[in-house]
Amino acid sequence: MIFGDWVDEPLKRALQNAGLANVDGAFAYDAGQDLVKPGLAHRRRTRITLTDDLGRIHALYLKRYERPALSRRFRRLLADWRWRSEAIDEFDNITLAGRAGVPPMRAAAAGCRGGRSFIIVTAVPGDALERCCDDFLVRHAGDGKAEELARRLTELVKKFHAAGMVHRDLYSSHVFMHDADGGISLSLIDLARAFRPCLRRFRWQVKDLAQLKYSMPARWVERFWPAFLAGYLSGGREDKLARWNKAIDARVAGMTRRAGRKRPRAGPA
Numbered sequence: 001m002i003f004g005d006w007v008d009e010p011l012k013r014a015l016q017n018a019g020l021a022n023v024d025g026a027f028a029y030d031a032g033q034d035l036v037k038p039g040l041a042h043r044r045r046t047r048i049t050l051t052d053d054l055g056r057i058h059a060l061y062l063k064r065y066e067r068p069a070l071s072r073r074f075r076r077l078l079a080d081w082r083w084r085s086e087a088i089d090e091f092d093n094i095t096l097a098g099r100a101g102v103p104p105m106r107a108a109a110a111g112c113r114g115g116r117s118f119i120i121v122t123a124v125p126g127d128a129l130e131r132c133c134d135d136f137l138v139r140h141a142g143d144g145k146a147e148e149l150a151r152r153l154t155e156l157v158k159k160f161h162a163a164g165m166v167h168r169d170l171y172s173s174h175v176f177m178h179d180a181d182g183g184i185s186l187s188l189i190d191l192a193r194a195f196r197p198c199l200r201r202f203r204w205q206v207k208d209l210a211q212l213k214y215s216m217p218a219r220w221v222e223r224f225w226p227a228f229l230a231g232y233l234s235g236g237r238e239d240k241l242a243r244w245n246k247a248i249d250a251r252v253a254g255m256t257r258r259a260g261r262k263r264p265r266a267g268p269a
Contacts, residue, residue: 001021001022001109001110001111002091002109002110002111003108003109004091004106004107004108004109006106007108007109010053010054010056011050011052011056011058011108013052013053014050014051014052014053014058015050015108015120018031018048018050020062020109020120022111022113023111023112023113023114023116023117023118026062026111026118026120027064027116027118029046029048029062032046032047032048032049032062033046033047033048034046035047035061042065042066042067043063043064043065043066043086044063044064044065044066045061045062045063045064046061046062046063046064047059047060047061047123048060048061048062048120058108059122059123060108060120060121060122060123061105061120061121061122061123062118062119062120063087063090063118063120063121063192064116064117064118065085065086065087065116065117065118066115066116067114067115085112085115085116085117086117086192086193087110087111087112087117087118087119087192088110088112088117088119089192089194089195090107090110090121090191090192090194091107091110091119093165093191093192093194093195094106094107094121094191095107096163096165096196097160097188097191097194099163100160100162100163100165101159102156102159102160102163102188103124103156103185103187104124104187104188104189104191105121105122105123105124105187105189106121106122107119107120107121108120108121108122121189124176124178124187124189125176125178125180125187126176126177126178126185126187127176127177128172128173128174128175128176128177129172129173129175129176129177129216130171130172130173130215132177133149133172133216133217133220134219134220136149136177136179137217137219137220145179145184146220146223146224147224148183148184149177149184150220150227150228151231152184152185152186153175153186153228154227154228154231154232156175156186156188157170157208157209157232158231158232161208161232163196164196164197164201165194165196166194166195166196166197166201166204166205166207166208167188167191167194167208167211168193168194168195168204168207168208169190169193169211170208170209170211170212171211171212171214171215172215172216173215174188174189174190175187175188175189175212176188176189202247206244206247206248206251207251209229209232209244209248210248210249210251210252210255211251211255213225213248213252214252214255214256229241229244229245229248
């Protein structure tokens with residue numbers, strides 16, 4: 001069992017009192033609200049709220065991982081030469097992202113035993129770009145906020161990749177935006193699959209960027225993608241920009257084709 005270095009004694013006691021201080025307790029925990037969505041497979045996610053003995057309320061997420069299939073573990077080993085649990089990987093990835101200046105959710109605790117693992121992370125402010133970006137662009141047309149969002153998003157992805165990391169699920173559903181009086185802030189979530197590739201970094205970075213481009217609103221892509229990529233690459237020659245754009249667009253086209261194949265066919269009239 002490991003705790004985040006920011007976790008104080010009152011929060012530790014709250015976790016312990018809730019039975020969340022070890023793997024068996026985490027998997028037996030039946031309070032909170034389970035978050036169900038397609039594709040979770042051996043994963044379970046639960047939204048929980050704890051109150052510590054100072055009266056502070058903590059909004060947290062408990063993520064539980066059953067022992068994955070051997071084929072899945074082998075693919076993870078080939079990707080980054082590590083054979084560790086997804087929860088412990090995410091705990092370390094959150095730490096690395098924070099050190100790189102990329103605001104992630106914070107890891108409160110994690111544990112692993114017998115192939116099963118869990119991690120408890122904090123909620124992040126705001127909402128996912130997948131849900132809020134289109135409306136945000138409409139509401140802030142012409143006042144500079146849309147340009148600020150583009151700059152913040154460029155900074156976030158650039159810092160993350162500059163630290164040697166790739167996300168592998170860099171969809172707009174995993175970037176949260178908080179629009180406050182002090183300006184826009186972005187947070188990156190779901191870092192369980194992130195890693196630092198030793199080989200073929202261009203391929204992995206392109207995959208991240210394609211996922212982001214594919215999932216952002218069309219109006220954002222049309223207006224801001226050229227500046228986003230130029231900022232990500234710190235400018236550079238036209239042939240360099242063209243090479244990256246070509247590789248990204250090829251990925252986006254493949255994702256679009258696969259999404260089309262997954263749509264159910266229309267029945268007879």
